[in-house]
Amino acid sequence: MIRLKFDIELGYEIAGSTSDFIFNIHAAQTAHQSVANEQLYLSQPVTPVIYTDLTYGTRYMRLQTAPGPLTVRYEATVDIAHYFESPENLAEVPISQLPSEVLPYIYPSRYCQSDRLGKLATWEFAHFQPGYPRVQAIQDWVRRRTSFLSGSSNSNTSATDTLIEQAGICRDFAHLMIALCRAMNIPARFVTGIDYGADPKLGPTDFHAFVEVFLSKRWYSFDPSGISPPMGLVRLGTGRDAADASFATVFGSVKSIAPVINIAAIDDPANGYTLPRHCTDVLSSTEPIHTQ
Amino acid sequence: MIRLKFDIELGYEIAGSTSDFIFNIHAAQTAHQSVANEQLYLSQPVTPVIYTDLTYGTRYMRLQTAPGPLTVRYEATVDIAHYFESPENLAEVPISQLPSEVLPYIYPSRYCQSDRLGKLATWEFAHFQPGYPRVQAIQDWVRRRTSFLSGSSNSNTSATDTLIEQAGICRDFAHLMIALCRAMNIPARFVTGIDYGADPKLGPTDFHAFVEVFLSKRWYSFDPSGISPPMGLVRLGTGRDAADASFATVFGSVKSIAPVINIAAIDDPANGYTLPRHCTDVLSSTEPIHTQ
Amino acid sequence: MIRLKFDIELGYEIAGSTSDFIFNIHAAQTAHQSVANEQLYLSQPVTPVIYTDLTYGTRYMRLQTAPGPLTVRYEATVDIAHYFESPENLAEVPISQLPSEVLPYIYPSRYCQSDRLGKLATWEFAHFQPGYPRVQAIQDWVRRRTSFLSGSSNSNTSATDTLIEQAGICRDFAHLMIALCRAMNIPARFVTGIDYGADPKLGPTDFHAFVEVFLSKRWYSFDPSGISPPMGLVRLGTGRDAADASFATVFGSVKSIAPVINIAAIDDPANGYTLPRHCTDVLSSTEPIHTQ
Amino acid sequence: MIRLKFDIELGYEIAGSTSDFIFNIHAAQTAHQSVANEQLYLSQPVTPVIYTDLTYGTRYMRLQTAPGPLTVRYEATVDIAHYFESPENLAEVPISQLPSEVLPYIYPSRYCQSDRLGKLATWEFAHFQPGYPRVQAIQDWVRRRTSFLSGSSNSNTSATDTLIEQAGICRDFAHLMIALCRAMNIPARFVTGIDYGADPKLGPTDFHAFVEVFLSKRWYSFDPSGISPPMGLVRLGTGRDAADASFATVFGSVKSIAPVINIAAIDDPANGYTLPRHCTDVLSSTEPIHTQ
Known part of the structure; x- marks a missing residue:
């Protein structure tokens, strides 16, 4: 805990x-x-x-x-x-079996124009093993290519802007990862929160934004900005993108x-409280949803 | 009926x-x-x-x-x-009293970037009487300025594109009206349907897109493209914009x-079925929602 | 002088x-x-x-x-x-008679996407008297609708952004006026300079950007931001837009x-030097170019 | 000849x-x-x-x-x-030595927003050997990633759109290659022409668009769409991008x-006329320009 x-x-x-x-x-x-x-x-x-x-x-x-x-x-x-799961147990769910309540998260939204990214996502990620390895590849791709740079984006900046300009803050990393997942028909959504464990060099603690991806039966947490261990994230709001979940x-x-x-x-530890740490398991803080 | x-x-x-x-x-x-x-x-x-x-x-x-x-x-x-209401009875609902389930429809979405249109909407519509007159002014503005032109837009076209290029089809008219309403903090959403009564010069019957605006206690129907009398609209899907409600x-x-x-x-008429017609009342085909 | x-x-x-x-x-x-x-x-x-x-x-x-x-x-x-001219002597030059060296300034450029604004410019400005009154109407329209707001734009902001967001700094005012002139087939270009006579409330002296429009036989100066009297503008660079004329x-x-x-x-005054002032004549600081 | x-x-x-x-x-x-x-x-x-x-x-x-x-x-x-040159003789020219008349072609233009692509171009191409190998790498990258697809673009489509959507026609390939070259400070421009030798499967002969890149002392021809051998290209217009060089x-x-x-x-051949063919030399059809 x-x-x-x-x-x-x-x-x-x-x-x-x-x-x-x-x-x-x-x-x-x-x-x-x-x-x-x-x-x-x-x-x-x-x-x-x-x-x-x-x-x-x-x-x-x-x-x-x-x-x-x-x-x-x-x-x-x-x-x-948290609910912990081994990466190898996490599979993509076919469109035909996605729970109805998950469907809204495969469509494009204000800041995540996944409809424009089908060819690019296929080009970059189709050859990865479906499931966790593919989602991990998307997260790594976003993290590797994008510079964390305060002031490089504003409230109008969307996933396609971040793709082109390769710079942004946590919300931009999240939008780009979400757009690329959806472009591969993998449901993804936006969570705002507060994070424990960020590198103090990044400045004072601020609101954070991260990503949940639906695999197998649950939403799993990913932080494409790499700022914090997913174990240290508190959930405030959940939505399609920052338009839904502004603080x-x-x-x-x-x-x-x-x-x-x-x-x-x-x-x-005596009372069961341990510090957030990086771990190899994938974390969820949501209940399972039964697929169709 | x-x-x-x-x-x-x-x-x-x-x-x-x-x-x-x-x-x-x-x-x-x-x-x-x-x-x-x-x-x-x-x-x-x-x-x-x-x-x-x-x-x-x-x-x-x-x-x-x-x-x-x-x-x-x-x-x-x-x-x-339909539920019929006199225009003069339709008021805007203050943010603080909007029903929670209506709140998502004041936020920007994929094709309706209302966050960018605050100044423009204020410039054009702040001086109109709040309520139905303002919504009517927004609808008229969109209809007057935008040419209905097949082939002038595509699946990537959004409200800001239509604002700039002043041409589009029914879905573009709807997106622009929705974006402008939301920019004035008036909840608005997108409905896809089939319409009866369109001018045959516009070509064969096709899917249609129109707008619902939340006033007083209900969602009221508006067709900014002016193609059909609102009385002739069948509802298929309802969403924030075309991303949610594609056929x-x-x-x-x-x-x-x-x-x-x-x-x-x-x-x-003997059995209570009359033809759709234009009328001065405003039409709703939704139940009332109680404000906060 | x-x-x-x-x-x-x-x-x-x-x-x-x-x-x-x-x-x-x-x-x-x-x-x-x-x-x-x-x-x-x-x-x-x-x-x-x-x-x-x-x-x-x-x-x-x-x-x-x-x-x-x-x-x-x-x-x-x-x-x-300066060369001074009465507004009533300034006519638009038909496309077929434009000097060849002026032609590049009717095409769209990086920050002035006039190709997208044909319908809007026609809607707003077609009914004005051609020549100076129309150019003046374009300048007034831009000035009236756009808020001068430091930090509201960045190096990626273009005329269509300013049209939508109705805020910017001098370069954004200039880009929007240029794009609208070109959309009406009136050649317009971008000048960077230093300006004398700005309102000190706008902050310390900075580089300035203004517009030249080709009418009759010359390029005439306009400052859509309204910051300075055109008489107080020093020319540094001249180009299609800010991409060409960055300091x-x-x-x-x-x-x-x-x-x-x-x-x-x-x-x-004894030596012929007077202070820049607002005047009703239109100013040019270029030589005449003979039309075709 | x-x-x-x-x-x-x-x-x-x-x-x-x-x-x-x-x-x-x-x-x-x-x-x-x-x-x-x-x-x-x-x-x-x-x-x-x-x-x-x-x-x-x-x-x-x-x-x-x-x-x-x-x-x-x-x-x-x-x-x-044509002037033929071995690839290994073609070097990039430092900014400080570029001929003045070449300078306009390192700036962004209507359809080639190189100013937004600095990080991406550096990420993809900084590790290539400067000169011909880097330009060739840019051309290959554009050709490999982009699908030639009639109807996938329109007159508003720019290099950043093509980068995102990975589809276009010859003019879109050209714009993307130009934007990426300029983002690496390599001057590049747009040529419209007619091409001999295109694959007839691509449909009837049409206007074509290709790219010239300034290396060493000349502009060299590249066809990122890969449709025709550069030897079969007739030059009509030359400009910064399609805004300048429309037919x-x-x-x-x-x-x-x-x-x-x-x-x-x-x-x-008896009169010195041979058919256009692919060759390993790089072709120019311009005169040398002396660097500073």
Whole structure:
């Protein structure tokens, strides 16, 4: 079991009259990720409306705020029980047997134009062994070719841009890997989270983005940016791509301050909590879904 | 009540070994659209797997086919009971009160990059009266500026392309209207269907694409291409954009023949069936959804 | 006569072995713009190769530099004798009569995809009176719709992006105006320069980009960003768009510091030097070209 | 010496009042390509204005036509004296020594966004031996990855699209090769022509597009589409990309018919005319340009 403790502080200055926010900063509550405790602080006397998506455990918080400054602070202690699987047991699922709820993740989306990448994906990846080896090859290809470079991308940057320019940040790595998987008819989706264990040279802890790929019966975690061991990832939001799973969507005239985030892992083997580490097994933090 | 009878014939030539298809050619079954009778014919001895999405009533049919020719024929008689509303009763719903299930439709998607259009939409539409007048203004703007021109767009064409090039077919009109609505924080989505009542000068009956916009408590139908009276639209699929609601997604090496489609409306007032016509009310064919 | 005195300081840190630079920071020498005096300082003991393009008077300086820091300082005093014309005398030239050397400026270029904008330009501008009123309408349209916003664009941003996103800096305003003129078959080109008279609220003096449009027999200056009176513009480079007329093109692994630029205008009416001002005439700083 | 005899027939239907055309269908007249005889036929009694670009030998013909049908027929017999060079003698020219007139061909252009491809080109081609081996590697890479597929591209398709979608026609192959060369700081440009010796399976003879790369002192011909031996290429237009060198640019409301083109090679060794053939030497049909 992994226990991670983190806090997020977001700051805004609201210029107009009122503004609407949709936050997705609460830790998701799933069969594999439970919240031991959590606390939310809002600097304005507003009542948040929290909606939980039952499929993904995602919690969306909507606020309507007054003009002036807004600080949002969230802290949580989260327990994650991963499911471990040997790579050799992970197979691609034929289109005809994919669970219906998985189907949306083979289609293209805002930032993952898999419809344009069929020939390229076939050229690069058709000769790999189907299943985990192919997905691993896609992840390696993206990681090898793409430079991690702050400021090289913006909110309009999509998988095809990253393919061409070979630079980006974690969300761009994720979009490109997702687009290439879908172009090979392998369902793939986008997860936002907080990561434990990143190289401090990459700068202060920030929101992270990673990938889930559907193999055999589950969604398995991959971090194409290579920043963190998949064992150290906390799930916040899940979606087709960053359009679905932004940590904050802001409606109105608002200036924002860079988020401040801290995360720590509990090293308490006596109580069953071990530190996240790299391992050869593939990790899932989702329940099995039965194929057709 | 509207009764429409239509048939669809699709033809393919499968080159490779086997191929997978996901069709969305069955009439949706909803509280407002019921199927009086229907018939499916497949030229290959394959068993279709049909999955019904309970939220939208969409029916997806998956086939795994052998090499050689494939003909798919579907015919149905469908009854549609519209909900009529006066334009002046239709209001925009504030972000903070949008039903959770409607939220995905304010985000950008593959073909509707609303995230890039905030300034333009504000420039063009902020001064209109919120609610139906604004949505109507968006529809008129798209219709007025865009030429209906077969062959001017392809499967990669998105709302921003149509905005720039001012030409397209029904799906392009729909994508642009959806993107502009979302850029104004008005939820909008994409519906594929068959339409009764198109101008025969536009060529033979084909699949159609139109728009639903969420106002007050329901999704209301708009046809920005202006091809058909909304009363003559049969719903097949519903999604964020054409990526979600294609009538056929083909996996494998397959040649396709242009679809052949016929549709007729039953004019039998004695039994309550009247012909689709243009009217001043706004039409919905969905159930109300309670706002937060 | 306008006399402007300016200096430019550029700083680089060259990481690799050697690096190549192509600068275009010398004031152009044309029949209408002469250099009273100028001085160049290079912090490395390298010999610049300066090439003068006889058509445009553009001076390109190539350097091959050693690793380490590089400072380039250029200062010049420049006299500009504008040609003034009343707007009502400026006509569009039919394609069949355009001078051959002007033809390249009706074709699309890297940042000005006029080939995609034919319908939109016709929609917006076909009803204006041809000649100066139409060009003025294009300039006003671009200026009115586009927000001047530092950081809203990057080196990949093109006219179609600016059209969609309605924000940019001077180069983006110029690209959009050029693309729309060409889409109406009006030759238009890109000029880089230094401008006198910008609103200090826009920040420190920087390189500027403006537009020349071919009407009647000459190229006339327009500044769609509205930052400066056209009378206060010094010409450095001239080209189809920013791809041709960058103040510095760097080959190699180099970090650059933001340019530091100063400009002053000489107010010495006794000697014939007056300050740049807004005026109702249209200005050219090029010689007439005879039409076919 | 190669002697090629070809004819081109173009058909238009002019709808509006008058229309303007700029044709580039005359064989270029250069030191290496001379016109033994030629004939032009126009179905309307209009006087063409022919302008010869002295740098490239390109001949542009402008017509202003009346409404109704227009047929343009051009036929010519052209003699081409190639310059042959061994691949091992062809070196890349350092930026600092490039002739000034060659400089425009290292910058990005409408269809060749080399500015976006620096990392990718370095990744793929930096490890090849500079000079001919690197250019050959770029050509092979483009040819190997890209499928020749009629209808897969349109007039908006650029090098980055072809890179992503891996399909196109000759002009798309040329744009991608040009963009990748420029991204490696190797000057490259676009030539339109007629080609002798194409595989008849590719359909009837059509206009062709190929690439010239500047190495050592000359522009050398490459055909990344692999359709024809470079020895069988007639030069019509030369430019940065297809935006500069279209065989016909049409201004007005005009419908066009597919061009009909025939070409034959004279096999008359007694008089010094041999058939085009593949050979191991690299071919140029331009004069040497002295480097700085």
